[in-house]
Amino acid sequence: MLFGAHCSTAGGPHKALEKATAIGADILQVFVKNNFQWFGKPPTPQALAMYANALAARNVHCVFGHTGYLINLAAHASPNRDRSIKSLIQEIEFAEALGLPFLVMHPGAHLGLGEAAGLKQAAAGLDEVFAVTKQSSVRIALENTAGQGSCLGHRMAHLAAIYDKVRKPERLGVCLDTAHLFAAGYDIRTPNGWNAAIREVTSLVGLKQILAFHLNDSKTDLGSRVDRHAHIGKGKIGLEGFRVIVNDARFRKHPGCLETPKGDDLKEDVMNLKVLRGLVRR
Ligand SMILES: [Zn+2]
Numbered sequence: 466m467l468f469g470a471h472c473s474t475a476g477g478p479h480k481a482l483e484k485a486t487a488i489g490a491d492i493l494q495v496f497v498k499n500n501f502q503w504f505g506k507p508p509t510p511q512a513l514a515m516y517a518n519a520l521a522a523r524n525v526h527c528v529f530g531h532t533g534y535l536i537n538l539a540a541h542a543s544p545n546r547d548r549s550i551k552s553l554i555q556e557i558e559f560a561e562a563l564g565l566p567f568l569v570m571h572p573g574a575h576l577g578l579g580e581a582a583g584l585k586q587a588a589a590g591l592d593e594v595f596a597v598t599k600q601s602s603v604r605i606a607l608e609n610t611a612g613q614g615s616c617l618g619h620r621m622a623h624l625a626a627i628y629d630k631v632r633k634p635e636r637l638g639v640c641l642d643t644a645h646l647f648a649a650g651y652d653i654r655t656p657n658g659w660n661a662a663i664r665e666v667t668s669l670v671g672l673k674q675i676l677a678f679h680l681n682d683s684k685t686d687l688g689s690r691v692d693r694h695a696h697i698g699k700g701k702i703g704l705e706g707f708r709v710i711v712n713d714a715r716f717r718k719h720p721g722c723l724e725t726p727k728g729d730d731l732k733e734d735v736m737n738l739k740v741l742r743g744l745v746r747r
């Protein structure tokens with residue numbers, strides 16, 4: 466697995482590449498605009514040029530995006546769902562400008578609509594987005610979730626249902642978050658548990674659909690359905706769980722991205738990357 470972390474683009478997208486290099490990351494995840502706002506300004510030609518220069522100068526293998534936190538396609542029709550669709554279209558345009566291969570997105574919360582209807586809404590929303598952005602090669606990597614409240618995506622069957630319903634499943638992918646898997650009840654602390662989870666993804670959507678991993682330990686218990694990320698080895702999954710994950714030969718070239726708590730000096734990222742790399746068998 467190629468290791469890295471979510472990096473801030475404050476000051477321009479090239480700043481995220483600088484941070485990634487500073488912490489020794491091979492891959493990184495970014496937000497393509499403010500993650501707590503519906504809309505943003507597209508990157509300027511100057512910002513894109515600085516980003517391209519930084520990318521060429523640094524040894525980063527893969528940069529991908531994560532969508533903003535307001536976007537929710539799975540709820541009933543409402544002004545917020547309309548804004549979610551427009552916001553996602555804008556994010557795909559920004560991701561395209563930056564040359565990102567995919568954006569990680571949560572399937573959304575059904576907010577009382579029920580699971581089946583929520584998944585239908587999510588797929589219908591993606592259909593609208595993919596129709597407007599049909600020239601784009603940017604994919605949406607559906608992320609599994611912890612399943613808090615009415616959030617969909619805590620069962621692999623939810624992701625599979627979206628694949629089955631969308632008109633262009635080739636625009637989709639999957640991002641597996643380890644803390645979310647564990648909180649959702651997938652016991653990935655052992656080789657058997659990890660393999661069972663991957664087998665489920667393989668049988669429902671296909672192994673090739675997995676585009677990335679989020680490597681987070683979990684502060685909360687197995688099946689708690691509560692999403693709290695812990696430093697690698699300091700949570701309930703533990704080091705032995707991550708040893709299995711990072712040595713899985715099927716994912717040798719896959720990005721494994723930290724989303725663990727950190728301060729401005731990023732020393733926690735450095736520490737977590739060291740822990741992850743220390744688990745890899747040579
Ligand atoms: Zn996420």
Ligand SMILES: [Zn+2]
Pocket residue numbers: 608642679724
């Ligand atoms: Zn995640």
